[in-house]
Amino acid sequence: MSISTVPVRLAHPRFGETGRRDAWWIQPLVVFLGLSTFLVYATWAAFQGDHYLYGPYVSPFYSPEVFGPSAHSWFGPKPAVWPAWLPFSPALIILPIPAFFRLTCYYYRGAYYKAFWADPPSCTVGEPRSSYWGENSFPLILQNIHRYMLFISTGVLLILLFDVWKAVWFADPTTGAVSFGVGIGTLVLALNTVLLSGYLFGCHSMRHIAGGCVDQLSRAPLGLRAYSCVTCLNRRHMVWAWTSLFTVGFSDLYVRLCSMGVWSDLRIF
Ligand code: FES
Numbered sequence: 001m002s003i004s005t006v007p008v009r010l011a012h013p014r015f016g017e018t019g020r021r022d023a024w025w026i027q028p029l030v031v032f033l034g035l036s037t038f039l040v041y042a043t044w045a046a047f048q049g050d051h052y053l054y055g056p057y058v059s060p061f062y063s064p065e066v067f068g069p070s071a072h073s074w075f076g077p078k079p080a081v082w083p084a085w086l087p088f089s090p091a092l093i094i095l096p097i098p099a100f101f102r103l104t105c106y107y108y109r110g111a112y113y114k115a116f117w118a119d120p121p122s123c124t125v126g127e128p129r130s131s132y133w134g135e136n137s138f139p140l141i142l143q144n145i146h147r148y149m150l151f152i153s154t155g156v157l158l159i160l161l162f163d164v165w166k167a168v169w170f171a172d173p174t175t176g177a178v179s180f181g182v183g184i185g186t187l188v189l190a191l192n193t194v195l196l197s198g199y200l201f202g203c204h205s206m207r208h209i210a211g212g213c214v215d216q217l218s219r220a221p222l223g224l225r226a227y228s229c230v231t232c233l234n235r236r237h238m239v240w241a242w243t244s245l246f247t248v249g250f251s252d253l254y255v256r257l258c259s260m261g262v263w264s265d266l267r268i269f
Contacts, residue, residue: 013126015118024122031115034242035108038249042095045252049089051259052252056170057163057185059252060192064159065090071173094156101153102245104146106204107237147205157193157200164190183267188254192247199240202233 018024045061052062053070065072067079068090078088086092102108113119120127135143167186171178200206210227233240257263 012130015126015128017126018124020124024125028115028121031111038245041249046091046095047087047089051256054255054259056167057189057255059255060160060248061091061095061252063163064094066093097152097156101149104143104149107241150203150205153200157196160193164193181267182269183265185254185265188251192251195244195247198233199244201230202237202240206230207234
Protein backbone atom coordinates (compact mmCIF):
# COMPACT_ATOMS: atom_id res chain seq x y z
CA MET A 1 0.00 0.00 0.00
CA SER A 2 1.45 3.34 -0.92
CA ILE A 3 0.97 6.47 1.16
CA SER A 4 0.64 9.78 -0.65
CA THR A 5 1.51 13.03 1.06
CA VAL A 6 -0.13 16.36 0.44
CA PRO A 7 1.83 19.48 1.43
CA VAL A 8 -0.19 21.75 3.67
CA ARG A 9 0.70 25.40 4.15
CA LEU A 10 0.07 26.69 7.63
CA ALA A 11 -1.13 30.27 7.51
CA HIS A 12 0.32 32.50 10.27
CA PRO A 13 -2.68 34.01 12.09
CA ARG A 14 -2.90 37.78 12.26
CA PHE A 15 -2.33 39.56 15.58
CA GLY A 16 -5.29 38.78 17.85
CA GLU A 17 -6.83 36.31 15.39
CA THR A 18 -8.26 33.23 17.10
CA GLY A 19 -11.07 30.72 16.96
CA ARG A 20 -11.61 31.01 20.70
CA ARG A 21 -14.96 32.27 21.87
CA ASP A 22 -14.14 32.73 25.58
CA ALA A 23 -12.96 36.01 27.18
CA TRP A 24 -9.26 35.06 26.77
CA TRP A 25 -8.16 38.72 26.93
CA ILE A 26 -9.28 39.23 30.55
CA GLN A 27 -6.31 37.44 32.15
CA PRO A 28 -3.54 39.30 30.25
CA LEU A 29 -5.38 42.57 30.85
CA VAL A 30 -5.60 41.96 34.61
CA VAL A 31 -1.90 40.97 34.69
CA PHE A 32 -0.97 44.11 32.74
CA LEU A 33 -2.93 46.40 35.06
CA GLY A 34 -1.74 44.65 38.25
CA LEU A 35 1.94 44.64 37.36
CA SER A 36 1.83 48.19 35.93
CA THR A 37 0.22 49.52 39.12
CA PHE A 38 2.87 47.83 41.28
CA LEU A 39 5.73 49.01 39.07
CA VAL A 40 4.57 52.64 39.15
CA TYR A 41 4.06 52.62 42.92
CA ALA A 42 7.31 50.75 43.72
CA THR A 43 9.37 53.08 41.50
CA TRP A 44 7.82 56.16 43.07
CA ALA A 45 8.27 54.83 46.63
CA ALA A 46 11.88 53.74 45.97
CA PHE A 47 12.87 57.25 44.85
CA GLN A 48 11.27 59.01 47.86
CA GLY A 49 14.15 58.16 50.25
CA ASP A 50 12.07 59.00 53.35
CA HIS A 51 9.06 57.86 55.40
CA TYR A 52 10.31 54.25 55.35
CA LEU A 53 10.56 53.98 59.15
CA TYR A 54 7.84 54.27 61.75
CA GLY A 55 8.35 53.23 65.38
CA PRO A 56 9.73 49.66 65.27
CA TYR A 57 8.64 49.17 61.63
CA VAL A 58 10.85 49.23 58.53
CA SER A 59 9.40 49.21 55.02
CA PRO A 60 10.41 46.00 53.17
CA PHE A 61 11.35 48.18 50.16
CA TYR A 62 14.14 49.67 52.30
CA SER A 63 15.38 46.65 54.22
CA PRO A 64 18.20 46.00 54.74
CA GLU A 65 19.36 49.63 54.72
CA VAL A 66 22.90 49.06 53.46
CA PHE A 67 23.67 52.77 53.12
CA GLY A 68 21.36 55.50 54.33
CA PRO A 69 20.72 58.36 56.72
CA SER A 70 18.94 56.46 59.52
CA ALA A 71 20.30 54.66 62.59
CA HIS A 72 19.43 51.33 60.89
CA SER A 73 22.06 51.86 58.18
CA TRP A 74 24.74 49.13 58.10
CA PHE A 75 27.57 51.17 56.58
CA GLY A 76 26.58 54.79 57.26
CA PRO A 77 25.26 57.48 54.91
CA LYS A 78 25.29 57.68 51.12
CA PRO A 79 28.58 56.33 49.69
CA ALA A 80 30.92 58.88 48.10
CA VAL A 81 30.91 56.98 44.79
CA TRP A 82 27.16 57.46 44.33
CA PRO A 83 26.66 59.27 40.97
CA ALA A 84 25.74 62.93 41.46
CA TRP A 85 23.08 62.76 38.72
CA LEU A 86 21.21 59.89 40.44
CA PRO A 87 18.95 60.81 43.39
CA PHE A 88 20.00 58.74 46.40
CA SER A 89 17.63 56.44 48.18
CA PRO A 90 18.49 53.35 50.31
CA ALA A 91 15.81 51.42 48.39
CA LEU A 92 17.71 51.77 45.11
CA ILE A 93 20.50 49.59 46.56
CA ILE A 94 18.34 46.72 47.80
CA LEU A 95 15.25 46.70 45.55
CA PRO A 96 17.04 45.32 42.45
CA ILE A 97 17.39 41.96 44.27
CA PRO A 98 13.66 41.18 44.68
CA ALA A 99 12.97 42.96 41.37
CA PHE A 100 15.26 40.63 39.39
CA PHE A 101 14.02 37.64 41.37
CA ARG A 102 10.43 38.37 40.31
CA LEU A 103 11.39 39.45 36.79
CA THR A 104 13.08 36.09 36.13
CA CYS A 105 10.45 33.97 37.94
CA TYR A 106 9.03 31.23 35.70
CA TYR A 107 5.46 32.21 36.53
CA TYR A 108 5.93 35.95 35.94
CA ARG A 109 7.81 35.29 32.69
CA GLY A 110 4.81 33.44 31.28
CA ALA A 111 2.48 36.14 32.57
CA TYR A 112 4.30 39.24 31.32
CA TYR A 113 5.32 37.71 27.99
CA LYS A 114 1.59 37.47 27.34
CA ALA A 115 0.44 40.70 29.00
CA PHE A 116 3.22 43.11 27.92
CA TRP A 117 4.69 41.58 24.76
CA ALA A 118 1.60 39.70 23.46
CA ASP A 119 3.94 36.78 22.77
CA PRO A 120 1.36 35.31 22.32
CA PRO A 121 -1.49 37.24 24.00
CA SER A 122 -2.98 33.88 25.02
CA CYS A 123 -2.93 30.25 23.86
CA THR A 124 -3.93 29.86 20.16
CA VAL A 125 -4.26 33.66 19.71
CA GLY A 126 -2.26 35.28 16.88
CA GLU A 127 0.80 37.26 17.97
CA PRO A 128 2.28 40.45 16.46
CA ARG A 129 5.58 38.86 15.28
CA SER A 130 6.50 35.77 13.30
CA SER A 131 9.99 35.24 14.80
CA TYR A 132 10.61 33.31 18.00
CA TRP A 133 13.14 34.72 20.47
CA GLY A 134 13.46 31.75 22.79
CA GLU A 135 15.47 31.92 25.99
CA ASN A 136 18.73 30.41 24.79
CA SER A 137 20.25 33.54 23.29
CA PHE A 138 20.79 37.16 24.38
CA PRO A 139 18.89 38.93 25.94
CA LEU A 140 16.46 36.34 27.28
CA ILE A 141 19.24 33.91 28.22
CA LEU A 142 19.78 36.27 31.17
CA GLN A 143 16.59 34.80 32.65
CA ASN A 144 18.84 31.95 33.79
CA ILE A 145 20.15 34.11 36.64
CA HIS A 146 16.94 33.17 38.47
CA ARG A 147 18.54 30.39 40.53
CA TYR A 148 21.25 32.83 41.74
CA MET A 149 18.65 35.47 42.57
CA LEU A 150 16.91 32.80 44.64
CA PHE A 151 19.98 32.42 46.87
CA ILE A 152 20.40 36.18 47.33
CA SER A 153 16.67 36.72 47.90
CA THR A 154 16.67 34.05 50.61
CA GLY A 155 19.15 36.22 52.51
CA VAL A 156 16.90 39.29 52.10
CA LEU A 157 13.90 37.28 53.31
CA LEU A 158 15.78 36.28 56.46
CA ILE A 159 16.44 39.97 57.15
CA LEU A 160 12.74 40.78 56.70
CA LEU A 161 11.92 38.01 59.20
CA PHE A 162 14.37 39.62 61.62
CA ASP A 163 12.61 42.97 61.04
CA VAL A 164 9.35 41.37 62.21
CA TRP A 165 11.13 40.03 65.29
CA LYS A 166 12.45 43.54 66.02
CA ALA A 167 8.93 44.95 65.56
CA VAL A 168 7.74 42.63 68.35
CA TRP A 169 10.72 43.01 70.70
CA PHE A 170 11.73 46.63 70.21
CA ALA A 171 14.14 48.88 72.03
CA ASP A 172 13.30 52.41 73.18
CA PRO A 173 15.69 54.67 71.19
CA THR A 174 16.33 56.99 74.18
CA THR A 175 16.48 54.62 77.18
CA GLY A 176 17.45 51.41 75.34
CA ALA A 177 14.84 49.48 77.37
CA VAL A 178 13.42 46.52 75.43
CA SER A 179 9.63 46.19 75.25
CA PHE A 180 7.27 43.58 73.86
CA GLY A 181 4.24 44.63 71.84
CA VAL A 182 2.19 44.03 68.73
CA GLY A 183 0.44 46.57 66.56
CA ILE A 184 -1.45 46.38 63.28
CA GLY A 185 1.84 47.21 61.56
CA THR A 186 3.47 44.14 63.16
CA LEU A 187 0.71 41.95 61.71
CA VAL A 188 1.07 43.58 58.28
CA LEU A 189 4.84 42.97 58.23
CA ALA A 190 4.42 39.42 59.59
CA LEU A 191 1.79 38.52 56.98
CA ASN A 192 4.08 39.90 54.29
CA THR A 193 6.97 37.64 55.34
CA VAL A 194 4.67 34.58 55.51
CA LEU A 195 3.44 35.19 51.95
CA LEU A 196 6.96 36.00 50.71
CA SER A 197 8.17 32.73 52.25
CA GLY A 198 5.39 30.80 50.49
CA TYR A 199 6.38 32.43 47.21
CA LEU A 200 10.13 31.92 47.61
CA PHE A 201 10.02 28.35 48.97
CA GLY A 202 7.61 27.32 46.20
CA CYS A 203 10.05 28.51 43.54
CA HIS A 204 10.71 26.06 40.67
CA SER A 205 14.43 26.36 41.29
CA MET A 206 13.87 25.50 44.95
CA ARG A 207 12.16 22.30 43.73
CA HIS A 208 15.31 21.40 41.84
CA ILE A 209 17.39 22.08 44.92
CA ALA A 210 15.07 20.09 47.21
CA GLY A 211 14.85 17.23 44.70
CA GLY A 212 18.53 17.36 43.84
CA CYS A 213 20.10 16.05 40.64
CA VAL A 214 19.33 12.41 41.43
CA ASP A 215 17.20 9.77 39.70
CA GLN A 216 15.46 8.63 42.86
CA LEU A 217 13.57 11.15 44.94
CA SER A 218 14.19 9.02 48.01
CA ARG A 219 17.85 10.07 47.64
CA ALA A 220 16.96 13.79 47.46
CA PRO A 221 19.54 15.75 49.47
CA LEU A 222 16.97 17.55 51.63
CA GLY A 223 14.75 14.47 51.98
CA LEU A 224 11.40 13.51 50.51
CA ARG A 225 9.45 15.56 53.05
CA ALA A 226 11.22 18.80 52.05
CA TYR A 227 10.62 18.02 48.38
CA SER A 228 6.91 17.40 49.07
CA CYS A 229 6.61 20.71 50.97
CA VAL A 230 8.21 22.67 48.14
CA THR A 231 6.03 20.86 45.57
CA CYS A 232 2.93 21.65 47.61
CA LEU A 233 3.81 25.38 47.68
CA ASN A 234 4.77 25.26 44.01
CA ARG A 235 1.29 24.07 43.00
CA ARG A 236 -0.11 27.47 44.02
CA HIS A 237 2.91 29.50 42.94
CA MET A 238 0.76 32.01 41.05
CA VAL A 239 -1.34 32.69 44.16
CA TRP A 240 1.76 33.17 46.34
CA ALA A 241 3.27 35.43 43.66
CA TRP A 242 0.29 37.80 43.55
CA THR A 243 -0.60 37.86 47.24
CA SER A 244 3.02 38.51 48.26
CA LEU A 245 3.33 41.22 45.60
CA PHE A 246 0.30 42.93 47.10
CA THR A 247 1.46 42.65 50.74
CA VAL A 248 5.00 43.88 50.04
CA GLY A 249 3.57 47.00 48.37
CA PHE A 250 0.96 47.44 51.11
CA SER A 251 3.60 47.06 53.85
CA ASP A 252 5.55 49.98 52.37
CA LEU A 253 2.35 52.01 52.03
CA TYR A 254 1.36 51.26 55.65
CA VAL A 255 4.72 52.34 57.10
CA ARG A 256 4.79 55.38 54.80
CA LEU A 257 1.32 56.65 55.71
CA CYS A 258 1.91 56.07 59.44
CA SER A 259 5.20 57.94 59.19
CA MET A 260 3.48 60.82 57.36
CA GLY A 261 0.78 60.99 60.05
CA VAL A 262 -2.00 60.04 57.63
CA TRP A 263 -2.71 56.70 59.34
CA SER A 264 -2.36 55.82 63.04
CA ASP A 265 -0.92 52.47 64.04
CA LEU A 266 -3.30 50.72 66.41
CA ARG A 267 -1.43 48.92 69.22
CA ILE A 268 -3.07 45.61 70.10
CA PHE A 269 -1.02 44.97 73.24
FE1 FES B 1 8.78 31.82 40.58
FE2 FES B 1 11.26 30.90 41.16
S1 FES B 1 9.89 30.25 39.65
S2 FES B 1 10.10 32.44 42.18
